[in-house]
Amino acid sequence: MQKILLDAREMEHPEPLQISLTHLRTMKNNEYLYMINLRKPIPLLEIVKEKEFFYIAHQDSKEIWHILITKNATYNLEELLDV
């Protein structure tokens, strides 16, 4: 399992979306994207759903969003959460 970390907390809109889409297009079966963001990235999640990726969106106690996305249905994304 290879983690692609994207800390988007200090990125201006729409840089996080552009970078994450680039990663998703080339994502291998043994990879997952771990995105940390100040907001829930709704447009990205729309695309993720449409392209039938698997994802979770979790907001921690400091109101930071952790978004985990993969192609691989066997990954338990909740176990990969780092909060």
Next chain:
Amino acid sequence: MFSQGGLSLEQAPPISVVMKFFITASIFGLLLGLYLLANSSGLLTYSTYAYKVTITHFLALGVMASFMLGALFQMLPVIAGVVIKMPTKKSMVVHVLLMVGVFLQLFAFNTSISLLYLFSAIILGSALLHATTVMIKELIKVQDHSSSSKGMLLSLSSFTIAILFGIYLLLTLGGYIKGDSFAQVKEAHYSFALFGWVALLIVSVSFQVVEMFYVTPKYPIMSKYLVTTIAMLLLLKLIALFISLPTVGIDLFLALLFIVYGVITLNRLYKRKRPTSDATVWFWRLGMGLLIISMTITALGTISSIDEGLKMLSYLAFIGFALSIVFAMNYKIVPFLTWFHLSNQGYMEAPMMHDVIHPKKAKIHFYIHVAMLLAWSLYILFNPPMISILASLLVVLSFGWLLYHLIFAVKKYNYTQKHTEKMEW
């Protein structure tokens, strides 16, 4: 807290919905510049009243309402999480009736033909009331309102009140009703339109976009009461107007609230986490500065008498504020939507945002906009006739510049769809 929420892409409006409103707004802005130019050159001989109401409504409806309704069709799903069903069809009805209605109203103001007032009241009223009811109907259903979605709801409600009062005024001017409360309705009409619709909508949207676009610290918690307080004050003003009580205190309080909001927003922008030079930030800074200037003069006007020139400067600053924010939003929204829609359709060669409208082009527009505001300020203060011609030319140039880049974005979008290959992923 795990969420699988979000909107499906089918529910997002097509890019054409937004672009047609933005392009129409720019064309109206261009026509406004030509109207001002014709007037400055002495080619038009309309009365001062007709001239003033024509300019006001060219700006308020042709330019601002077109920009803001177009942006709302796009932003309601994203910011408020509401879905407008059949956005293409509904926006087309609003768009066509709005264009026809604005022209009818402008001809009515300049010819005083009774029937034109009636037709403009019906057509313009239908366009705008259709737009506000479609949006309000969906916003009311939101269960957990954010400051932004609540502000949008209150702003659209204010716009509805302003439209109803506008219809009353048009029918009075056309001689269809007696219009006994003309003066009170007129003041309520522009209070709800300017403070309630334009300013409140900008305040509501800024709570989301300033933090998101520019990675600023969050607005203070007390800001969430701002939109409700402004709406309550407007309602109080309405009641006071109709029972003939003085409204000076309410106007002063409103002006002070907008000054506080402007200062807080400037402070947020100053504390950006990753400060980069971007024309849209400068548009926001200028807009907030102008809002503070406009509201400071308004506040002064409530506690002492101020001369006509200062009042005109206050109006100009308010127009400058609203246009600055609209331009900032255009230069953010259009490149993003062009890239986003194409990218999402699978066009790997979708132009990046900088290729759609280069930031340098937005910066040039910023300088044109500043020059235009300075020229009108000079005209108001010193009244030299040549300056009004220059200022009018700068209005033409400002909207012409934006129009050119909007058309360029549409062409780029169409070109990518026709000449590049899609990739499934």
